[in-house]
Each structure stands twice: as C-alpha cells, then as structure tokens.
Amino acid sequence: MTITTFGLxxxxxxxxxxxxxGTGFDLGGLDPGKMTMRGHYDGVKTTxxxxxxxxxxxxxxxxxxxxxxxxxxxxxxxWPDARPIRTRYEKPREKTVxxxxxxxxxxxxxxxxxxxxxxxxxxxxxxxxxxxxDVIFFGFPFRNPKEIEFRGLxxxxxxGEDYGFEVELDGVETLTIGxxxxxxxxxxxxxxxxxxLFAPTFHFWYSFDPPHRYLKYAGPxxxxxxxxxxxxxRDATP
Numbered sequence: 001m002t003i004t005t006f007g008l009x010x011x012x013x014x015x016x017x018x019x020x021x022g023t024g025f026d027l028g029g030l031d032p033g034k035m036t037m038r039g040h041y042d043g044v045k046t047t048x049x050x051x052x053x054x055x056x057x058x059x060x061x062x063x064x065x066x067x068x069x070x071x072x073x074x075x076x077x078x079w080p081d082a083r084p085i086r087t088r089y090e091k092p093r094e095k096t097v098x099x100x101x102x103x104x105x106x107x108x109x110x111x112x113x114x115x116x117x118x119x120x121x122x123x124x125x126x127x128x129x130x131x132x133x134d135v136i137f138f139g140f141p142f143r144n145p146k147e148i149e150f151r152g153l154x155x156x157x158x159x160g161e162d163y164g165f166e167v168e169l170d171g172v173e174t175l176t177i178g179x180x181x182x183x184x185x186x187x188x189x190x191x192x193x194x195x196x197l198f199a200p201t202f203h204f205w206y207s208f209d210p211p212h213r214y215l216k217y218a219g220p221x222x223x224x225x226x227x228x229x230x231x232x233x234r235d236a237t238p
Contacts, residue, residue, distance in 0.1 A: 022081060023081050023082045023083060023126070023128060023136075023139075023148075023150065024141075024146075024148040024150075025081065025082035025136050025137070025139030025140060025148070026080070026081065026082075026139045026141075027063060027078065027080045027081070027082055027135075027136070027138060027139040027233070028080050028139075029138075029211075029233045029234035030052065030063065030080075030135075030138050030139070030231075030232075030233045030234075031052075031211070031231075031232055031233065031234065032052055032053050032054050033051075033052055033229065033230050033231045033232065034049060034050065034051045034052075034229045034231070035049070035050050035214065035226055035228065035229035035230055035231045036048070036049050036050075036226070036227050036228040036229050037049075037050065037217075037224040037225060037226050037227060038224065038225060038227045039217075039222060039223045039224030039225060040222060040223060041069070041071045041072070041221065041222040042071070042221050042222065043221075044070075044071055046069050046070055046071055047069065047227075048067060048068060048069035048224060049066075049067075049068050049069075049229075050065070050066070050067055050068075050134075050135075050214070050231055051065070051066045051068070052064070052065050052066075052135065052231055055077070057077055057079075057085055060079075061080060062077055062078060062079055062080070062085060063077070063078045063079070063080065063135070064076070064077050065077075065078065065132050065135045067131075067132075070092075071091065071093065072089070072090065072091045072092075073089075073090045073092075074087065074088070074089050074090075074131050074132070075087065075088040075089075076129055076131060076132040076135070078129065078132065078135070078136070081139075082128065082136045082139055083102070083126075083128075084100070084102040084107075084127065084128065084129035084132070085102055086099075086100060086101050086102060087099070087100040087102075087129055087131060087132075087155070088100075089131055089155050094113070095113060095114045096111070096112065096113045097111075097112045098110065098111050098112070098155050098160075099112075100129075100153065100155070100160070102127060102129075104125055104126065105123060105125050106121065106122040106123045106124050106125060106127065107121075107122045107124075107127055107153065107160065108120075108121055108122075109121075109122055109153060109159070109160030111157075111158045111159070111160070113158070118158055118159065120159045120160050122153065122160050122162060124151055124162045126150075126151070127150075127151055127152055127153060127162065128150040128151065128152045128165075129152065130152035130153060130154070130155065130165070131155050133152075133167070133189060133204075134204055134214060134217055135231075137167065137187055137204050137206070138206070138212065138214070138231075138232075138233040139233070140167065140169075140187060140206075142169075142185055142206070142212060145168070145169035146168075147166055147167070147168040148166065148167050148168070149164065149165065149166045149192065150164075150165055150166075150167075151163065151164050151165070152165055163191050163192075163193070163195055163199075164191065164192035164193050164196075165189060165190065165191055165192060166189070166190055166192050167187055167188065167189045167190075168187070168188055169185060169186075169187060169188075170186045170187060170188035170203065171185075171186050172184065172185055172186065172208060173186055173205075175205060175215060175216060177215060177216070177225060177226060178227070182207055182208075182215060183207070183208040183209065184205040184206060184207055184208055184215055184216075185205065185206050185207075185208055185212070186203055186204070186205055187203065187204045187205075187206070188201060188202070188203055189201070189202040189203070189204070190202075200219065200220035202217070202218070202219045202220075203216075203217070203218045203219075204216070204217050205217075207232075210234065211232040211233060211234050212232060212233050213226075213230055213231065213232045214226065214231045214232070
C-alpha cells in the first residue's frame with residue numbers, strides 16, 4: 001500500500017475561506033423510495049436502480065443512496081444538508097473499488113485496482129460527493145434558483161483529484177417519458193477553472209411541479225431515463 005498527500009496549502013486556504021459556509025442544498029424533504037432507469041454507460045446498454053433510504057449515522061439522521069447496475073455500484077451516505085459521510089464505488093468489470101471517508105477538512109481516498117491499494121489524504125474542506133449529485137440536486141432551490149459552486153473528487157482517478165464545479169438552472173422544458181409529457185427543470189453542471197474549458201457538461205431533469213421527481217440524466221458517455229418507480233423531494237426549499 002502506498003500513501004500520498006497533496007493539496008495542503010490549498011486546503012488550508014480553502015478551509016479559511018469556507019469556514020461556516022453551507023452547501024446550498026437542502027435534502028430535508030427527500031422521501032425514501034426506489035426508481036428504475038434505462039440507458040447506456042460507455043456504450044453499454046443497461047438498466048439501473050436508484051434507492052434512497054433514511055438511516056442513522058453516528059446516532060444522527062442520514063441518507064443512504066444506492067446506484068446499482070451491471071457496470072457500476074455506488075453506495076453513498078449523506079447528511080440532510082448534502083455533506084458526504086462515506087462512499088463505496090465499485091466497477092466490477094475493471095476490478096476497481098474506491099472507498100472515500102469524508103471529514104470537514106477533506107477525505108481519505110482509497111483506490112483499489114486488481115488487489116493493489118493506494119491511499120490519498122485529500123486536504124480540501126467542505127467537499128461534495130460528485131457520484132451522488134443527482135440525489136444532492138434534489139436539494140437545489142428550484143423556487144429561488146441560484147448558481148451553486150462546490151468542490152468534489154474525481155472518483156474515477158487513482159488519487160482522488162479534486163475539481164471545482166457549478167450547478168445552475170439551465171431552463172424549463174417538456175419531456176416525453178413513457179408517452180407522458182412532463183414539464184421539467186433542467187439543471188446544468190459544469191467543471192470550473194482552466195479544466196472546465198475542456199471538460200464536458202452534464203444535465204439533470206426534475207419535474208417542475210412539486211413534489212419534484214428525478215426524471216433524466218445526460219452526460220458525455222451516458223444517459224439514463226426513468227422507467228419505473230419514483231424518487232422525489234417535497235417542495236420545502238425557500
């Protein structure tokens with residue numbers, strides 16, 4: 001096992017700037033539930049399920065979200081204000097497992113590939129779990145939309161490199177899903193900074209009328225649309 005450390009100075013500066021700052025997301029109205037989505041990932045057609053349950057972490061209420069497909073499985077635990085607790089991310093075909101333990105000051109990122117593990121201590125405070133942004137975006141202030149910036153880790157890297165992100169309301173449109181026309185918010189997620197000049201854009205759709213349901217996701221190499229079940233958030237945001 002090898003251990004590397006990076007971002008100390010940047011982490012200290014960010015910690016000072018971000019002290020006391022909230023995430024901007026509120027998952028207090030998120031209902032437990034399960035949905036099925038159909039789409040493709042890296043050219044592979046697949047069906048995936050998304051399950052959200054309410055649990056207790058360290059004696060306090062928390063959210064457990066699970067994305068499960070033949071290509072990848074993601075287990076994520078979050079606080080109701082969208083701060084991450086821990087994540088397990090597995091890609092069986094690539095024989096890769098990522099374990100992330102979060103703290104207010106950063107994270108411990110363990111990357112295992114074919115039995116070899118590398119541990120990286122990330123010193124960047126107030127991270128958001130990028131693998132669960134579609135769940136986190138349930139807490140977007142739909143009725144009073146604003147651009148929200150955050151930092152998150154690249155869970156497909158071997159060292160958990162961190163990037164800046166921003167999400168904003170990109171418009172309202174009507175989707176046709178299963179023969180039903182649904183008015184929906186379209187959120188846009190972008191990478192910020194110099195890297196963002198070359199990074200792709202991601203879109204997420206949630207029903208316009210409350211309770212807001214998760215409907216669709218589209219990225220550069222994957223797209224999923226709801227086929228059954230429901231994940232939704234009661235309209236509790238100001």
